[in-house]
Amino acid sequence: MLKTTIADPDRPGSLAHAARARRWTELLRCYPDLAEMRVLDLGGTPGSWRAAPLRPAHVVTVNLDPATARHDEPGLTAVVADACDLPSSLAHERFDLVYSNSLVEHVGGHSRRCRFAETVRGRAAHHWVQTPYRYFPIEPHWVFPGMQFLPFRARVVVSQRWPHGHIRSAGPAQAVADVAEVELLSATEMRAYFPDSDLWYERFAGLPKSLVARV
Template structure:
């Protein structure tokens, strides 16, 4: 079971299903870029420099591209890449940016972290405001393995049991948590979305569903405005 879970989620394994899925997802994204003018401004909400470098994005020499990373705080090592700049800001209130400032807004597994449904909807509204197009991915609530804690059906378990698991075991990307209140905060901070909820936030979007053994692991919405 552990080998299967690692194969599903570990993007550090070059032949893992997760790595192949990420490459396929990125191929869909670059196909959208191909239809855009030669000079492209991308906003990555919640992204990192290493994400783009590990994908070899700049090695591809796709087009003249400038990427802005928006995060609540800077990473330990700020970007030195000439095509990437980092900006401190909030995904639910992008006061840093003007309407239609970016050719496309990209966000990968971030919207489930910003708060409740109202906060998620605010993030979606801001994405649609500052970008002429968007490409947003999020995990599926009903996929049987919760992607952050990498534990079967974790998202549907009673909160007290989730807290017990977190205070007794290292789960997924989280070390064992000593404090119960902190464990509760971690367990409730991630709000996975249903398909319909996600589409309601992006009503004009096209939907792509990433599959694993016939089950939808995550959703991607992408679209543009006339």
């Protein structure tokens, strides 16, 4: 039941679904011309834009998963690539907006986050980069209270045994990899990576739940 009521963004009535709806309202307030924009989505999938309440004029998604590139269609192009190291096919492309949802905490370390931020800032005049807030009481990937503050070994155990959230580790080695991949960010870190951006706090029950760096 916990996964249904909290963690499933595609289920109407879930907390995640309500949060996504609020985020879309704010996105459209910031970019009222979104329907006419060319958007580069770092870490996104075509499916998320097919389900979106509004689709921009053209969206290019960049994702490491080959499965995301199976179904190109007019106005929606999927590229299999690293968001920190875009391929030559995108080398000279400019966009109206760079969008990224819950990716920067997965790219792997400070130097990779710096490269990600350079990609974001260098490809468009506007950007919207969302990430879960490190100090929200519930870790969002496993939906486990305070997991991000536990020792690494304890987080590995949680990843193997806790039945809720988006990440279910199949065994010890996979749990180590899953836990090591996720590095939640603070507001200070987001300001350092995006110094010219406005930082918007998405709140739940009055507490900051996620951060959005936006221009």
